[in-house]
Amino acid sequence: MYNGGQIRRAMRTFATVVFSVLAGTCSLQALVPGVTSVQNPASNIIPGLPNYGIAQGSIFVLYGSQLGPSTIAIAQSLPYQTTLAGTSITVTAGGLTFSPYIIYTLSSQVAAVMPSNVVLGSATIKVTYNGFVGSAFSTTILQNNFGISTVNQTGTGAAVVTYPISTAPFYGLVSGANSAVPGNTYTMWGTGLGPAAGGNSDNNVNAFATVGPQVQVLIGGVAASVAYYGRSPGAGPGLDQINFTIPAGLSGCNVSLVVQTTAAPGTLSNATTIPISANGGQCSDTFGVQSSTWSPLLALSNGINLGYIPVSQSASTPYSIKGVAGTTITTSAVGADFVHYTQAQLASQYQTIFAPNASVGSCVTTVTLVGNSGTSTANYTGLDAGSSVNLNSFTGQAFPIGKQATGIYSYTQTAPFPTGAYTLTDGTGGTGVGPIGSVAVTIPVYATWTNQATLGGTQIPRASGLTLTWSGGASAGGYIDIQGSAGFGGNGSDTIAFECAALPSAGQFTIPASVLLAMPVGAGSLQVGNNVGQLVTVPGMNLAAVGTSNVSSIGMNWN
Numbered sequence: 179m180y181n182g183g184q185i186r187r188a189m190r191t192f193a194t195v196v197f198s199v200l201a202g203t204c205s206l207q208a209l210v211p212g213v214t215s216v217q218n219p220a221s222n223i224i225p226g227l228p229n230y231g232i233a234q235g236s237i238f239v240l241y242g243s244q245l246g247p248s249t250i251a252i253a254q255s256l257p258y259q260t261t262l263a264g265t266s267i268t269v270t271a272g273g274l275t276f277s278p279y280i281i282y283t284l285s286s287q288v289a290a291v292m293p294s295n296v297v298l299g300s301a302t303i304k305v306t307y308n309g310f311v312g313s314a315f316s317t318t319i320l321q322n323n324f325g326i327s328t329v330n331q332t333g334t335g336a337a338v339v340t341y342p343i344s345t346a347p348f349y350g351l352v353s354g355a356n357s358a359v360p361g362n363t364y365t366m367w368g369t370g371l372g373p374a375a376g377g378n379s380d381n382n383v384n385a386f387a388t389v390g391p392q393v394q395v396l397i398g399g400v401a402a403s404v405a406y407y408g409r410s411p412g413a414g415p416g417l418d419q420i421n422f423t424i425p426a427g428l429s430g431c432n433v434s435l436v437v438q439t440t441a442a443p444g445t446l447s448n449a450t451t452i453p454i455s456a457n458g459g460q461c462s463d464t465f466g467v468q469s470s471t472w473s474p475l476l477a478l479s480n481g482i483n484l485g486y487i488p489v490s491q492s493a494s495t496p497y498s499i500k501g502v503a504g505t506t507i508t509t510s511a512v513g514a515d516f517v518h519y520t521q522a523q524l525a526s527q528y529q530t531i532f533a534p535n536a537s538v539g540s541c542v543t544t545v546t547l548v549g550n551s552g553t554s555t556a557n558y559t560g561l562d563a564g565s566s567v568n569l570n571s572f573t574g575q576a577f578p579i580g581k582q583a584t585g586i587y588s589y590t591q592t593a594p595f596p597t598g599a600y601t602l603t604d605g606t607g608g609t610g611v612g613p614i615g616s617v618a619v620t621i622p623v624y625a626t627w628t629n630q631a632t633l634g635g636t637q638i639p640r641a642s643g644l645t646l647t648w649s650g651g652a653s654a655g656g657y658i659d660i661q662g663s664a665g666f667g668g669n670g671s672d673t674i675a676f677e678c679a680a681l682p683s684a685g686q687f688t689i690p691a692s693v694l695l696a697m698p699v700g701a702g703s704l705q706v707g708n709n710v711g712q713l714v715t716v717p718g719m720n721l722a723a724v725g726t727s728n729v730s731s732i733g734m735n736w737n
Contacts, residue, residue, distance in 0.1 A: 209244060209308075209310050210244060210310050210311070210312055210313075211242065211243070211244045211245050211304075211305040211306065211307045211310060211311070211312030212242045212243045212244060212245075212312055212313065213240050213241070213242040213245070213303060213304075213305055213312060213313070213315035214241050214242045214243075214315075215240075215241045215242070215315075216232060216238060216239070216240055216241075216303055216315060216317045217232075217238065217239055217241070218232060218233075218236060218237070218238060218239075218323065218325035218369060218370055219237055219238070219239040219289060219325070219327075219369070220237075220325030220326055220327040220328070220333065220367075220368040220369050220370070220448070221323075221324075221325025221326065221333045221368070221370070221447060221448035222325075222331075222332055222333030222334075222448070223325065223333065223448055224545070224547075225316075225317065225318075226666045226667050226672070226698070227545070227666060227674060227696065227698065228446075228640075228695060228696060228697070228698055228699075229323070229445060229446040229447070229448075229695065229696055230318065231317075231318040231319065231320035231323045231445070232292050232317055232318065232319055232320065232323065232370075233292065233319075233320050233321065233322050233323040233324070233369075233370040233371070233372055233373075233445075234292055234293070234294045234295070234296055234298070234319065234320070234321055234322075234372060234373040235291070235292060235293075235294040235371075235372055235373040235374045235380060235389070235415075235416060236291070236292050236323070236325075236369045236370040236371075236372075236416050236418075237281065237289060237290070237291055237292075237369040237416040237417065238278075238289070238290060238291075238292050239287055239288065239289045240267070240287060240288045240289075240290075240303065240305060240315075241286065241287050242286070242287070242305070242312075243285065243286065244285060244307060244310070244312075245265060245283065245284065245285060245286065245287065245288045245305050245307060245312075246262075246263060246264070246265040246283030246284050246285055246288055246307055247263050247264065247265075247283065247284065247285065248284075248285050249284075250282055250283070250284040251263035251265075251282060251283050251284070252281070252282040253279075253280060253281055253282065256381060256382060256383060256414065256415075257279070257381040257382070258279035258280060258281065258291070258381050258415070259279065259280065260277040260278065260279060260280065261280070262280040262282070262283050263283050264283075264307055264308040265280060265283035265288055265305065265306070265307050266280070266305075266306045266307075267280065267288065267290055267303060267304070267305055267306075268303070268304050268306070269292070269293065269296055269301055269302075269303050269319075270301060270302045270303075270304075270314070271296055271297035271298075271299060271300070271301035271302075271319055272297030272298075272299065273297075274297055276293040276295070276296045277293075278290035278291055278292055278293055278380075279291045279380055279381050279415070281414075288305060291380045291381070291415050291416045292319070292380075292416075293380055294373030294374045294379075294380055295373070296319050297319065298319050298320065298321060299318070299319060300316065300317075300318060300319075301316070301317050301318070301319045302314035302315065302316055302317070303315050303317055320445060321372055321373065321390070322370060322371055322372035322389075322390040322391065322439050322445055323370045323445040323447075324368055324369070324370040324371050324390075324393065324418065324420075324437050324439070324445070324447045325368045325369055325370045325447060325448055326338070326366055326367075326368045326435065326436075326437060326447050326448055326450045327366075327367045327368045327369075328448075328450055329351070329353075333448045333450075334448065334449070334450065334542070334543070334544060334545075335450065335451060336353070336354075336450065336451055336452065336453070337366055337435050337450035337451065337452055338351065338366065338367045338368075339351070339352040339358065339364050339365065339366045339367075339435075339452055340352065340364065340365050340367070341356075341364060342363060342364065342365065342421075352364060352452060352453065353453065354431050354453045354460065354461050354469075355459070355460055356458065356459065357431075357453040357454055357455035357458055357459060357460065357461040358424050358452055358453065358454045358455075358458075359424065359454070359455065359456065359457070359458045360424045360425060360426045360427065360428055360429075360454065360456065361423065361424060361426060362423065362424055363405060363421055363422065363423045363424075364421070364422065364423075364424065365419050365420070365421050365422075366395075366419065366420050366422065366435070366437075367410070367417070367418070367419050368418055368419075368420075368437075368447070369416050369417060369418050370418065370447075371389040371390040371393070371407060371408060371409075371418040371420075372389045372390030372391075373389075373390075374389070374409070374415070375387055375388070375389050375390075375408075376388065376389070376408070376409075378409050378415070379415065380415050380416070381415055382415060383412060383413070383414070384409035384410055384411055384412065384413050384414070384415065384417065385409065385411060386408070386409075386411040387408050387409055388406070388407060388408040389407065389408040389409055389418065390407070390408075390439065390441075391439050391440060391441030392404075392407075392439070392440045392441065393407045393420060393437050393438065393439055393440065394437070394438045394439075394440050395420060395422045395435070395436075395437055396434070396435070396436050396437075396438065396690070396692055397422075397424060397425055397428060397433060397434065397435055397452065397454075398425075398428045398430075398433045398434055398454075398537070398539050398540050399434065399539065399540065399541075399690050399692075400425040400427075400428065401425070402422045402423055402424065402425050403422065403423040403425075404420060404421070404422050405421040405422065405423070406419070406420070406421040407419075407420045407421075420437065424454060428454045428539075429454050429455055429456060429461070429462075429537070430453070430454060430461065430462075430463050430464075430537025430538060430539075430540065431451075431453045431461040431462065431463050431537060432451040432453070432463070432534075432535060432536050432537045432540060432542065433451060433452050433453070433454050433537045433539075433540050434449060434450075434451060434536060434537075434540035434541050434542060435449075435450045435451055435452045436448075436449050436450070436692045438692055446692060446695050446696060448543075449541070449542055449543040449676070449692075449693065449696065451536070451537075451540070451542060463533060463537050463538070464537075464538050464657065464681075465533050465534065465538075465655070465656075465657050465679075465709075465711060466533025466534075466711070467533070467713070467721070467723070471713075471721070475524075475720055475721060476521070476524065478521070478720070479521065480520075481518060481519045481520040481521050481523070481524060482518070482519055482524060482720035482721060483516070483517070483518050483561060483611075483718055483719045483720050483721075484515075484516075484517055484518075484519060484558075484719060484720065484721050484722070485514075485515065485516050485611075485714075485716040485719040485721070485722035485723070486513075486514075486515045486722070486723055486725065487512070487513065487514050487515075487602055487617070487619060487714070487722075487723070487724045487725070488511075488512070488513045488515075488724075488725045488726075488727075489511075489512045489513075489569075489595065489619065489621060489724070489725070489726045489727070490509075490510070490511050490512075490726070490727045490728075490729070491508070491509070491510045491511075491594050491595065491624075491727070491728045491729070492508065492509050492510075492728075492729045492730075492731070493506050493507070493508045493729070493730045493731070494506065494507045494508075494730075494731045494732075495507075495630075495634060495730075495731070495732050495733070496733050497634045497635030497732060497733045497734065502635065503631075503634055503635070508592055508593070508594065509590060509591075509592060510590065510591050510592070510593060510594050510595050511588065511589065511590040511591075512569050512577060512579055512588070512589050512595070513579065513586075513587060513588045513589075514563070514567045514579050514587040514588075514602065514604075515585060515586055515587070516560070516561040516562075516563050516585045516610065516611045516716075516719070517558040517559060517560055517561060517585050517586075518558060518559040518560075518561055519557075519558050519559075523557050523558060533711070534657060534659055534677060534679040534709070535677050536677055536678055536679045537679065538657065538679050538680060538681055539679070539680065540678065540679065541660075541676050541677065541678035541689060541690070541693045542676065542677055543674060543675065543676045543677075543693065543696055544674070544675050544676075544677075545672070545673070545674050545675075546672065546673045546674075546675070547667075547672050558585075559585075560583055560584035560585025560586055560610075561584070561585045561608075561610030561611045561718075562584050562585060562608035562609045562610040562611065563585065563587070563604045563607060563608045563610065563611035563612050563614065564581075564604045564605055564606065564607050564608035564611075564612055564613075565581060565608075566578055566579065566580060566581060566587075566604075566605070567579040567581075567587045567602065567603070567604045568602070568603050568604075568605075569589070569600050569601075569602055569619065570600060570601045570602070570603060571595070571596065571598070571600055572596075572598045572599045572600065573596060573598075577589050577591075577595075584610075585610065585611070595621050596621070597621050597622065597623050598620070598621060599618065599619075599620055600618075600619040600620070600621060601616040601617060601618060601619065602614070602616070602617040602619055603615070603616055603617075610718075611716075611717075611718050611719075612717070612718070613717075614716050614717055614718075615717065617714050617715070617716055617722075617724075618714065619714075619724050619726075620712075620724075620726070621726055622656070622708075622710055622726065623650060623651075624650070624651060624708040624728035625648040625649065625650050625651025625658060625682055625706075625708040625728075626648060626649050626650055626651075627646070627647075627648050627706040627730050628647045628648055628649050629645075629646060629647045630706070630730055630732060633646075633704065633732060633734055634732040634733065634734060635732075635733060635734060635735075636734055636735070637734075637735050637737040638694075638704075638734055638735065638736055638737060639694075639737050640691065640694035640695050640697055640699075640736055640737065641691055641694075641695065642691055642694075643688040643689060643690050643691050643694070644688065644689045644694060645686055645687070645688045645689075646660060646686065646687055646688075646689070646706055647685060647686040648682075648685060648686070648706060648708075649685065650682070651682030651683075651708045654710075655710050655711050655712050656682055656708060656709060656710035656711075657679050657680065657681060657682065657708075657709055658679065658680040658681070658682055658684075658687065658706065658707070658708060658709075659677065659678075659679060659706075659707040659708075659709050659727070659729075660677070660678040660679070660680065660687060660689065660704075660705070660706055660707075661675060661676065661677045661678075661704070661705050661707075662675065662676050662689070662694075662697065662702060662703065662704045662705070663675035663676075663702055663703050664697045664698050664700060664701070664702035664703075664736055665698070665700070665701070665702075666698040666700075674696065674697060674698065676689070676693050676696070676697070678693070682708065694736070697736045698736065699736055699737060700735060700736060701733065701734075701735055701736075702733075702734060702735065702736050703731055703732065703733055703734070704731065704732055704734055705729050705730060705731035705732070706729070706730055707727050707728060707729035707730070708727065708728050709725065709726070709727040710725070710726045710727070711723055711724070711725045711726075712724050
């Protein structure tokens with residue numbers, strides 16, 4: 179089914195996804211190469227996380243400065259060389275030194291193939307450029323540690339998964355508009371299955387050959403049938419593929435997709451997603467604004483006016499190291515946002531209203547690094563709705579939502595908002611919106627997290643799944659949102675977090691070990707929320723929605 183010529187044709191587009199780099203210029207302030215990180219270019223898992231490590235025979239990328247020329251130099255053909263445009267690399271492990279073959283080199287990054295015979299365990303990497311030798315950077319060499327390539331090249335979000343040659347669109351990329359179908363077989367791409375085998379080397383065109391121990395592909399937490407895992411035939415060294423079949427009964431735009439190796443001690447890939455639909459075509463999720471609503475709005479040449487009314491309640495309970503609960507801190511907030519998006523702004527913003535990042539039954543993870551958040555800028559134009567907007571309770575109380583900026587209003591208090599019917603008003607309105615009249619807002623009876631007290635302050639083992647339970651909850655337009663986080667890095671200021679989604683009617687959800695094992699050992703937090711969304715009509719808005727939520731969080735420890 180998979181021959182070299184077909185793979186090569188498919189890889190013409192895919193190669194830019196896995197190995198694309200940004201050309202740039204380097205500072206001449208220092209001539210000595212400096213490595214700041216060593217990563218799998220598919221997973222982009224960084225040092226310090228539990229599932230970090232560079233596999234034998236895999237492609238890896240060094241990030242830093244003065245690593246190579248200011249203009250990218252790419253190896254044009256096989257066999258690769260150990261020196262390219264003045265750049266060479268040495269890997270020292272187990273008292274031995276190895277020289278990887280280089281794929282490309284640039285001042286800010288260098289890609290190479292980790293030798294298949296490099297000694298496992300702790301290792302150091304040095305870069306030499308134009309005779310200047312850089313300092314050693316520490317890394318970990320594993321036998322296998324597969325990274326799934328992602329469309330956005332960050333290691334998170336939608337995985338690079340393609341159709342087989344026998345199925346239209348013939349090696350096209352699986353996407354939200356061309357979803358995977360349960361029962362059909364697809365190919366995921368990445369690197370890190372293990373050292374070269376079956377006639378392959380670190381410097382030849384790949385032959386069809388299984389690599390490494392048996393892998394387990396988990397989709398929405400369900401094990402998928404795996405037809406092949408190994409080097410990608412006809413491609414360059416280190417590039418791997420896994421051919422797998424979508425299990426029955428799965429659907430959604432953000433269904434989780436992870437890969438585990440089953441041989442001890444086992445490794446865990448980055449957490450990615452895949453869109454799945456029973457009939458293919460456009461995917462859809464139970465929650466959020468559906469594509470049938472968005473599609474005509476995306477076609478409006480002048481952009482759209484969007485109104486969003488979030489009403490949230492949170493209760494956070496700290497715990498001592500002995501598991502004693504501290505004082506619970508509660509906060510309630512309501513906002514009213516009236517903004518205009520141009521078509522260009524909308525392209526990167528839509529489908530985010532009251533929808534979880536994961537489809538129902540799935541979990542996704544994200545990593546936040548201190549100093550990498552960038553500068554936040556408004557990607558919209560605020561629409562003035564007057565000096566004040568009010569949330570009016572059925573009890574007769576009015577909560578004044580004060581103006582923070584043009585089109586942006588908010589109000590907070592410590593007491594919960596009573597459950598029941600409310601209205602949102604803006605009096606005579608403003609220059610951009612209103613008067614909006616009376617917009618109905620309902621604060622529902624939320625779910626109750628029933629095993630919260632038994633988990634607070636405890637040691638939660640990561641190697642087995644964690645079951646959370648709740649009772650009740652708003653089912654109409656609602657979902658249970660489960661999140662956990664932990665700090666890592668030198669001072670624990672960097673964070674990794676996961677988010678899972680479940681139906682309120684389920685009453686429970688088990689966070690799989692494949693998610694928990696990505697969390698560092700140590701202090702963390704866990705929360706269960708009940709989120710509800712509904713579309714409403716607001717005069718002058720092309721689309722308006724109310725999102726209500728109630729979140730309970732606790733401190734605990736990952737073990």
